[in-house]
Amino acid sequence: MSCVEDQRVILCPCTICRKVGFFSSEKPKIKTTRLCVLILQSLKEIKPLQDYFNLKDDVYLFIQQHWNILSNITIFKKQNWKKSILDAFNHCPQIKSGKELFNNIGYYKLKDGIITSISDDTEILETMNSIVMASIQNVINQLYNNLLILNKFGNDLIAQQHSYIMMNLLTSLCN
Ligand SMILES: [Zn+2]
Numbered sequence: 001m002s003c004v005e006d007q008r009v010i011l012c013p014c015t016i017c018r019k020v021g022f023f024s025s026e027k028p029k030i031k032t033t034r035l036c037v038l039i040l041q042s043l044k045e046i047k048p049l050q051d052y053f054n055l056k057d058d059v060y061l062f063i064q065q066h067w068n069i070l071s072n073i074t075i076f077k078k079q080n081w082k083k084s085i086l087d088a089f090n091h092c093p094q095i096k097s098g099k100e101l102f103n104n105i106g107y108y109k110l111k112d113g114i115i116t117s118i119s120d121d122t123e124i125l126e127t128m129n130s131i132v133m134a135s136i137q138n139v140i141n142q143l144y145n146n147l148l149i150l151n152k153f154g155n156d157l158i159a160q161q162h163s164y165i166m167m168n169l170l171t172s173l174c175n
Contacts, residue, residue, distance in 0.1 A: 014042035016066055023069045025130055032075055032084055033092035039063070040095065040110045052098040055086065055106040136173060143170050 015038055022028055030038075043053045043062055053059060060082065063070055075081050089095055094114045098107030143166050150166070153159035 012046070012066075014045045014066075016042045016069060020069055021131075023072055028073055030073060032088040033094070035073065035075070036085065036088045036092055037094050037110065037114060040108060041114075042066075044110065052102070052107040052109045055089065055108070059085070059089075059108075140170060140173055143173075 016023070039059060039062060040053060043058055044050070070076055075084050078084070089108050090097065094111055095108050096111050097105070098109065099105055101107070147163055147166055150159045150163045
């Protein structure tokens with residue numbers, strides 16, 4: 001990831017960029033239809049005056065510009081991801097096609113009232129959970145290390161007291 005790309009990601013205020021924590025977690029799980037809803041929501045945030053978004057001009061370009069964040073998702077590791085995205089756009093009940101309006105396929109918008117708030121998102125909760133679990137694991141590892149060091153002091157009374165406190169901490173953390 002280059003510095004320029006980094007800055008773009010930070011400057012872009014869209015929903016996908018705000019969820020960078022979720023998308024860069026080890027195996028981000030997201031339904032393709034849900035992903036398409038988030039992409040349309042993000043496009044609307046970037047271009048609030050535009051109603052329908054074109055698959056080639058808007059959606060694929062958006063994906064390309066957000067490749068740093070999105071390429072971690074399983075669907076984008078496949079060669080035919082464009083076909084999967086197209087299918088999801090056509091089958092997602094929350095997405096409206098502009099076929100009649102434009103007399104052309106490839107135009108989509110979110111149905112009214114679909115914009116999801118960021119606060120009650122399960123993805124955010126899952127990310128928070130994994131961050132908290134990782135930091136607890138870090139503390140546990142540190143405590144184990146400290147105990148190993150203290151054990152080298154043999155029968156020293158203070159070392160024993162410290163060991164006792166740390167064992168208690170470990171027990172409560174591991175429960
Ligand atoms: Zn963005």
